[in-house]
Amino acid sequence: MQIGLDHADQLIARGRAAADELGLRAVFAVLDTGANMVAFARMDRAWLASSELAVAKARTSVKFQAPSEALNAPLQLGQPVAHFDHLNDGLLLMGGGLPILDDEDRLIGGIGVSGGTPEQDAEIARAALS
Amino acid sequence: MQIGLDHADQLIARGRAAADELGLRAVFAVLDTGANMVAFARMDRAWLASSELAVAKARTSVKFQAPSEALNAPLQLGQPVAHFDHLNDGLLLMGGGLPILDDEDRLIGGIGVSGGTPEQDAEIARAALS
Amino acid sequence: MQIGLDHADQLIARGRAAADELGLRAVFAVLDTGANMVAFARMDRAWLASSELAVAKARTSVKFQAPSEALNAPLQLGQPVAHFDHLNDGLLLMGGGLPILDDEDRLIGGIGVSGGTPEQDAEIARAALS
Amino acid sequence: MQIGLDHADQLIARGRAAADELGLRAVFAVLDTGANMVAFARMDRAWLASSELAVAKARTSVKFQAPSEALNAPLQLGQPVAHFDHLNDGLLLMGGGLPILDDEDRLIGGIGVSGGTPEQDAEIARAALS
Numbered sequence: 001m002q003i004g005l006d007h008a009d010q011l012i013a014r015g016r017a018a019a020d021e022l023g024l025r026a027v028f029a030v031l032d033t034g035a036n037m038v039a040f041a042r043m044d045r046a047w048l049a050s051s052e053l054a055v056a057k058a059r060t061s062v063k064f065q066a067p068s069e070a071l072n073a074p075l076q077l078g079q080p081v082a083h084f085d086h087l088n089d090g091l092l093l094m095g096g097g098l099p100i101l102d103d104e105d106r107l108i109g110g111i112g113v114s115g116g117t118p119e120q121d122a123e124i125a126r127a128a129l130s
Numbered sequence: 131m132q133i134g135l136d137h138a139d140q141l142i143a144r145g146r147a148a149a150d151e152l153g154l155r156a157v158f159a160v161l162d163t164g165a166n167m168v169a170f171a172r173m174d175r176a177w178l179a180s181s182e183l184a185v186a187k188a189r190t191s192v193k194f195q196a197p198s199e200a201l202n203a204p205l206q207l208g209q210p211v212a213h214f215d216h217l218n219d220g221l222l223l224m225g226g227g228l229p230i231l232d233d234e235d236r237l238i239g240g241i242g243v244s245g246g247t248p249e250q251d252a253e254i255a256r257a258a259l260s
Numbered sequence: 261m262q263i264g265l266d267h268a269d270q271l272i273a274r275g276r277a278a279a280d281e282l283g284l285r286a287v288f289a290v291l292d293t294g295a296n297m298v299a300f301a302r303m304d305r306a307w308l309a310s311s312e313l314a315v316a317k318a319r320t321s322v323k324f325q326a327p328s329e330a331l332n333a334p335l336q337l338g339q340p341v342a343h344f345d346h347l348n349d350g351l352l353l354m355g356g357g358l359p360i361l362d363d364e365d366r367l368i369g370g371i372g373v374s375g376g377t378p379e380q381d382a383e384i385a386r387a388a389l390s
Numbered sequence: 391m392q393i394g395l396d397h398a399d400q401l402i403a404r405g406r407a408a409a410d411e412l413g414l415r416a417v418f419a420v421l422d423t424g425a426n427m428v429a430f431a432r433m434d435r436a437w438l439a440s441s442e443l444a445v446a447k448a449r450t451s452v453k454f455q456a457p458s459e460a461l462n463a464p465l466q467l468g469q470p471v472a473h474f475d476h477l478n479d480g481l482l483l484m485g486g487g488l489p490i491l492d493d494e495d496r497l498i499g500g501i502g503v504s505g506g507t508p509e510q511d512a513e514i515a516r517a518a519l520s
Contacts, residue, residue, distance in 0.1 A: 004174045034294010035438060036178055040170035044134045048166055063439030078464050084443060084482055091439065178295060179323030179351065183344060204338050222344055264434045296438055300430035304394045308426055 002032045003100055003109035008039035011100070011111055015128035016043065019115060026115025026124060027054040030100075033107050035062045043115070050114035056090045057097030057121070058112030065107050068097025069118065096121025098129055132162045133230055133239035138169035141230070141241055145258035146173065149245060156245025156254060157184040160230070163237050165192045173245070180244035186220045187227030187251070188242030195237050198227025199248065226251025228259055262292045263360055263369035268299035271360070271371055275388035276303060279375060286375025286384060287314040290360075293367050295322045303375070310374035316350045317357030317381070318372030325367050328357025329378065356381030358389055392422045393490055393499035398429035401490070401501055405518035406433060409505060416505025416514060417444040420490070423497050425452045433505070440504035446480045447487030447511070448502030455497050458487025459508065486511025488519055 008030035019026040025043040027050040032038050042051055060068040071084075072093035084091065095118035100109040111128055113121040138160035149156040155173040157180040162168050172181055190198040202223035225248035230239040241258055243251040268290035279286040285303040287310040292298050295318075302311055320328040331344075332353035344351065355378035360369040371388055373381040398420035409416040415433045417440040422428050432441055450458040462483035485508035490499040501518055503511040 002174075005171055009171070032294065033438075034178075034292065034296055036172075036294055037170055037181060038172050040167055041135055041139070042166075042168050044132075048164075051167060060439070064437050075465060077467060084446070084484065177324050178293075179320070186344070205335060207337060224344065262434075265431055269431070294438075296432075297430055297441060298432050300427055301395055301399070302426075302428050304392075308424075311427060 001102055001106065001108050003030065003038055005038060008109070011128045012039055012041050014130070015111070015113060015124050016041070018124045018127035019043065022116065022120060022124070024116045024120060024124070026113050026121070027051050028128070029054040029058040029112045030109060031055075031058045031062050031112075032109045033062060035059050035110075038109065046115055052090070053092060053114035054096070054112040056092035056112065057094065057114065058110045060091045060093065061097035061099045061112065062107070062110035063091065065099050067095070067099070067122070068112065069093055069095040069122070094118040096125055098125045100129065131232055131236065131238050133160065133168060135168060138239070141258045142169060142171050144260070145241070145243060145254050146171070148254045148257035149173065152246065152250060152254070154246045154250060154254070156243055156251070157181050158258070159184040159188045159242045160239060161185075161188045161192050161242075162239045163192060165189050165240075168239065176245055182220070183222060183244035184226070184242040186222035186242065187224065187244065188240040189219065190221045190223065191227035191229045191242065192237070192240035193221065195229050197225070197229070197252070198242065199223060199225040199252070224248040226255055228255045230259065261362055261366065261368050263290065263298055265298060268369070271388045272299055272301050274390070275371070275373060275384050276301065278384045278387035279303065282376065282380055282384070284376045284380060284384070286373055286381070287311050288388070289314040289318040289372045290369060291315075291318045291322050291372075292369045293322060295319050295370075298369065306375055312350070313352060313374035314356070314372040316352035316372065317354065317374065318370045320351045320353065321357035321359045321372065322367070322370035323351065325359050327355070327359070327382070328372065329353055329355045329382070354378040356385055358385045360389065391492055391496065391498050393420065393428060395428060398499070401518045402429060402431050404520070405501070405503060405514050406431070408514045408517035409433065412506065412510060412514070414506045414510060414514070416503055416511070417441050418518070419444040419448045419502045420499060421445075421448045421452050421502075422499045423452060425449050425500075428499065436505055442480070443482060443504035444486070444502040446482035446502065447484065447504065448500040449479065450481045450483065451487035451489045451502065452497070452500035453481065455489050457485070457489070457512070458502065459483055459485040459512070484508040486515055488515045490519065
C-alpha cells in the first residue's frame, strides 16, 4: 500500500495549522514507500533551505522506517564516530521526519518537516500525523 | 512578487479537476520565480516519470518566462538540431509548462503538468491558470 | 505489491540463459515500483557501460509502466524533436526494458537488460519474463 | 583477477542464509576491484536505506583493501575528528564491508552488507566469505 494524494494533503494541512500555531513558516514533504514524492508545500517566506531539509527528513524516515533522528547515535569518547547521513541520497538524522503507517502498522510513506528547531519540526510532524 | 502557497494550491486543484475530466492521472509542480518548488502533487497511480517531467516543464516556463514548448524549434533537414534542454538543470521543451503572471503580467512563478500527451498536458496547465 | 528478491533472481537466471544462447554478455537490473534496485547481475566481461544502461532501461519501464522504447517518438520533419531521456534521473528510451506485471496486470517492478543491440536486449528481457 | 558473477552469487547466497539465521533483512552488494557493481540483492522488506549503505561499505573495502570500519579512528578529546567518508564517492567507515581475496591473498573485489547493527553486518559479511 502507498499513501494517496488526498491523505498526503490532509497531513500537510494539519501540519500547516500546527506550524501556524507555533508562529513558524515550514516546508512539508510527503513521500511514498519508494521514497518518491507525493506532495510538497512550502509556506510563504519559509527558508529556502527548508525545502531540501524537509525532503531529506521524509526520505530518512521512509528508508529506515523510523523517526529521522532515531539513527543518530550519541558521540562516545574512545568510540568511532558512527555517521552515514552524508551519503549521496540525502539522509538527515534530525528531528522532523516520521514514517507514515496504515492501521496495521505497515509503512505507507513518510513525512518531513523543516522550519524551526528539530524539536519543533518533530512536534509539527507528530501533529500532522495525529 | 512571488506566488504564494494558497495560490499554488488553487492552481493544482483546478488542474486536478481538468485531469480528472480527461481521465488522466497527472503530476503538478508549481515553482516560484527563482525556480524553487512551492507546491507539488502526484495523483494516485500517475506515472512515476511524470514527477520529474512536470518539474522540468515548470522550470522551463519560469526560466524562459514562456510556455515550455515555445523554444522547441521544428526539425529541418540541412539544419542543425537546435536543442539545449539536456543541460544539467533539467529543462524540457514540451507542452505542459506555463509561466504564472500576476494581474499586471509580471512573472510570479511557473506551473508544470505531466500525465498525458504534451497537448493534453498543455490543456490541463491552461485550465489550471484559467 | 512489490516484486520479491526470489522472483527477481528467477528473472535474471532466465535472462542469463537467453544471453548465453545469443553469445552475449549482458547486465541485468530489476527494480521495484518505486524504481529502487532489488537485484543486479553483471555477466563476466560484459561492457562496464552496460551497467548504467540496464538500470536506466529498468527505471524507464517502471516510471512509464511500458517497454523502455515505447516513448521514443520517430523524428518528423517540421515537428519539434520530442525527447526527454536526458533528464537527471536517467531514463533511456531504447529496447531492453520491460515492466513486470503480476497476474492481474498490475505493475510490481521493471527489468532492464543491456549487452547487445536494443533488439537483442529486448529479446533477452522478454525471455526473462516468459 | 576479478571476482566473477557466479562467485558473487555464492557469497550473497551464504550471506542471505546468515541474515536469515539472525532474523535480519539485509542488502548485499558485491563490487569488483574497480569498485563497479557485479551483483546486488535486497532481501524482501529490508530498509531501503540499506541499499546505499551496503554499496558504500563494499566500495570502502575495495578502495582501502580493508574492512570498512578499519579506517574509522576512535573519537579523542583534544584531537580533531579524522573523517573523510563524506566524500562524493560514498565511503562508509562502519562494519559490514570486507575485501574479497583470492587464494593468494590478492584483491578480487569487495562485499558490503547492511541490515542490522554494524557488528551484525560484519558478522554476516564474514559468514558470506567463510
